[in-house]
Amino acid sequence: MLDRRLTLLALTAIATIILFMTINVRGNWQFAMELRLERLLSLLQVSVSVALSTLVFQTITANRILTPSIMGMDALYVLLQTALVFVLGGFGYAALNPVGKFTIEVVMMAGLACLLFLPLLRYSNALVLMLLGGIVIGVLFRSLSSLLSRLIDPNDFAIVQSVSYADFNTVNADLLLPCFVLTIIAAAICWRARHVLDVILLGKPTAIGLGVNWRGYSVVLLLLVGMLVAISTALAGPITFLGLLVVALGQRLAGTSKHSQTIITSILVAIILLVGGQTVLSHAFSNALPLGVLIEFIGGITFLFILFYRGQS
Amino acid sequence: MIKLTNVAVSLSGTPILSDISLELPSGGITALIGPNGAGKSTLISAMARLVPVTSGEIIVDGMNVANTASRTLAQRLSVMPQDNAVAGRLRVGELVQFGRFPHHQGRPTQADFEAVDEALSIFDLFEIKDKFVDTLSGGQRQRARAAMCFAQGTDYILLDEPLNNLDIFYARELMRTLRHVADTKQRSIIIVLHDLNHAAVHADRIIAMRDGKIIADDRPEKVMHPDVLQSVFGFQINVETIAGKPISLHFL
Secondary structure (H helix, E strand, C coil): HHHHHHHHHHHHHHHHHHHHHHHHHHHCCHHHHHHHHHHHHHHHHHHHHHHHHHHHHHCCCCCCCCCCCCCHHHHHHHHHHHHHHHHHHHHHHHHEEEHCCCCCCHHHHHHHHHHHEEEEEHCCCHHHHHHHHHHHHHHHHHHHHHHHHHHHHHHHHHHHHHHHHHCCCCCCCCHHHHHHHHHHHHHHHHHHHHHHHHHHCCCCCHHHHCCCCCHHHHHHHHHHHHHHHHHHHHHHCCCCHHHHHHHHHHHHCCCCHCCCCCCCHHHHHEEEEEEEHHHHHHHCCCCCCHHHHHHHHHHHHHHHHHHHHHCCC | CCCEEEEEEECCCCEEEEEEEEECCCCCCEECCCCCCCCHHHHHHHHHCCCCCCCEEEECEEEECCCCCCCHHHEEEEECCCCCCCCCCCCCHHHHCCCCCCCCCCCHHHHHHHHHHHHHHHHHHHHHCEHHHCCCCCCHHHHHHHHHHHCEEEEEEEEECCCCCHHHHHHHHHHHHHHHHHHHHCCCCEEECCCHHHHHHHCCCEEEEECCCEEEEEHHHHHHHHHHHHHHCCCCCCEECCCEEEECCCCC
């Protein structure tokens, strides 16, 4: 039953990828393939990193509502960018070596994720408190970004703006390779830890009772979440509800909480949603509707639905 | 044997336990009783390394809890924390299987499946093993959680208020099952109880606590005495012997 669902999901994902690559190709195939392959790789990495960061974060906090984005982590990434532009100016920012800059950002995001969320984990059984904390953190980062962007040159502001909105069309080619390597490493770590993640989902006291080094794992996993958020935000920009949407759907389709299943289903759902959505929007709607906006719309409704549904049960 | 020497625990600056020294040899059921805030749960949590001790030390079978690998301890001692909702969609059989995690780290062997089956049958869960945990009644869920601890196969089983929210039928069933486990499987059970009479009827030893200290520590016949209970709970509790067991009349 489950295997059939997985196969179906995998086939759908492959079909969307093939469609994405081949539909409406005119003129030089080699050129089109190269262009589309870059975009495809970028979308795939965003899919994997968003699905994994959300899944892992929800497991550490033992809930299904909070995601790194809702807790303000991509706002943190945007703040880092704005601060860089503020300090270095638009030219200084543009002159930075993109890979070097990205490396520092990944390290900072991973470190800050630990710094911010390790203390919050103490309240992980008080969902309302976590949610409130996350919203406050998110608002703080966004307000700081907007304060900084009011203080900078209007030309520099254009640069800030380009990193502050989700964009699936332009590819950040410099970062494709480093992101690819990091995504593979992160995925490998998650997959190796899949059984431990199952135990961590039982909650902190039970996990410790079952011999899991909870503190060690929560630090490593939060570092991983910070790194994955940096990857997806660097490649596509901040999308608040994408992670929530794909993990909720992935878990629903898996019908179990076992990470050996949910890791795969969540990633496949993300691929179908992003690659498929991008294909449909760019060919059927000739890019009139940005994918980011559509995902926020559906994801936001899902968020409300889960909140209300949980509130009733 | 679990040995506590001058153990003190503070939680966010507030002292909860002070100067607790205690020896718990293996075997039998030891009940912890006392009013709310006496430190019973904290004592269990400290023994199970869920909260760190502020001073003193806790030794389980010669291993200091503070610096022994969590996984090694998990093969000697299992703990059922106070009721926490199980997140995610899990079946009863899967939950009990988690008890084997310290032994197989995610790759169960035949021996693990056998241990799970034994736990399911002892705790009478076989018929509901494919049900989802979040659809169970309170009594069934507590039984499933206790079965997970049993499946862990440890000498010591620490249970923090397992009778919470159970009706009289399920409470009695669970206590009788634990008695059976202690008698036939030679497990040592340390259990926090609120109902004095469950402790009096089923335990071999009762430790009475108040304000983070041990007030009395003896066989049930000795602890279940009006003077002792007065000093623990602060009001007059009469005790009658019924069917050879001391029964407290704290409702009167």
